[in-house]
Amino acid sequence: MKRMRILAYPYSVWMAIFIVVPLILVFLYSFTEGDIRNLAQLKFSTRSYERVSEPIYLKVIVNSFILATLSTLFCLALGYPVAMIVARANPKVRSMLLMFLIVPMWMNFLLRTYAWMSILSPNGFLNRLLEFFGLPRLEIMPGKTAVLLGMIYNFLPFMILPIYTVLSKIDKQYLEAASDLGANKTRTFFKIILPLSIPGVVSGITMVFLPAVSTFVISGLLGGGKTPLIGDLIEQQFMWEGNWHFGSSLSIILMVMILISMAIMSRIDRDGKQDENGHAKA
């Protein structure tokens, strides 16, 4: 077994070069000011963190969280029933449904978002369709609604797939036992299926929330810059403004917030199990 560890060395080196070093640099830049190319003359400073707390930037951060939370909730509300339908379908239908879910993911993310642009834009497919039926036009793009739709569309499979996996693994015998003990379909769902699927829900939420809170492409293309998100702000600092210190502070703050969210989620996951155990105490 020990010799197997050697196989992990290349990966460790890779990790060190492309993950740990950049992380240290980002951390370093976030707490300093000065010429980023000359590490020796960087001076300690909390100025870029102070800048984050300015109202316009705070608003961006809050906006990002609201949009990410909303899109996660919508994905959950849409994804759970879909996962359930897929898990219950007979094998043939099931693999077809899974194909429908997975194939769009093979398409480039940008391409899919451009497709949404052509649907939602003022003279896009949606409005022409509405016009055709004599209905009023919808002015949702550029804007928050369009960004939300884009996020839900792009991240929905990441909600469905983990929930589907967990649901399809639930042993049928538990459902039979519940029904044997008097539970109808609804009660079986709430007392057995839902609690047993919590791990899938937690990983689905994580897998949607993380990319949603840090996305910049979707908000850039569908939001038209009207509702910049924290991801847009970071991109702007590194790519256009050249303020790596501020960009780094924003990145660190985003990271901390993500870590906190993840800690809360794993808590919920664990508590979900303990709650049922502790039930008897109440």
Added chain:
Amino acid sequence: MAKEKYIIELRNLTKSFDGVKVVDSINLKIKENEFVTLLGPSGCGKTTTLRMIGGFEEPDEGEILFEGKLLNPVPPYKRNINTVFQRYALFPHMNVFENVAFGLRIKKLPKDEIEERVEKMLRMMDLEKFGKRHVDSLSGGQQQRVAIARALVNEPKVLLLDEPLGALDLKLRKEMQIELLDMQRSVGITFIYVTHDQEEALTMSDTVVVMNEGHIQQVGTPEDIYNEPTNRFVADFIGESNIIEATMLEDRKVMFDGRVFDCVDTGFGTNVPVDVVIRPEDLQIVTDPEKGMIRGTVTSVVFKGVHYEMLIENEYREYMVHSTLMFPEETQVGMNVQPFDIHVMKKEGYG
């Protein structure tokens, strides 16, 4: 008249999987408070029969009656029947207490009543210390007791048990057999019990239903089944026995091994080929071969703890004999059998 009251009645119950009839026109009447055992080799359709009674499998044909009313259209959750599943099916996200309380919570009983009944059940099953334990942390025997508690706490009219002791070791199995019997007597619930273990079936049941390949072979008390098997399959499946091809000459006269034996069976006709069963313990060995009805040579002796199992060969066949006396190999012996220990069966069905 109470005897005529049947709680469960199966009429021509039939079920096929992939075109194979797994349960084939089963007819059975089960009385209230009866301990009925479905006994048969693995794959003979016991579980499928039980699952149809529980409502988890829909019969292709036939009817299930519960207290005289048609049960077929009633979904499982509305049947006054509970099941102890073959693999227990304890809910993995609940502790022992919650598992047992499940049915009562579904019925929305008051909290203190639930608590009281569950605690009482756990005490009865020797599980009172395990209420807060996670079900995965229990041993097989404990899990099995939780499964029984979870079903019994609902006080069903009928309890279905699918090989509930199958996963336990011999000693625990014997203990649980006695406990289950006591419980069934004390709570007064009809048990429909499935097993492939003939000894278990004979020691526990009021009525044994022997099944093979989806058909009922015989229904009777354990004594009936053991002493008066109706055919070769039953005789063979219920313990070791000598099954002998013979000819029924007339009532109370049967011929095999070149001589005529007195027996107590009648009604087979004259000169009819039949099968005869003689249990190994019903053959008495005598040292003087001349004094035996059957003569033979001991070919093998095995000590079985309580008795010796000997094989005794004559020119027609080999007999298995159980005796507390030992006769060494190569000994010439005689064997006697009482008329009422010769069981004559129709030749049909099996073999």
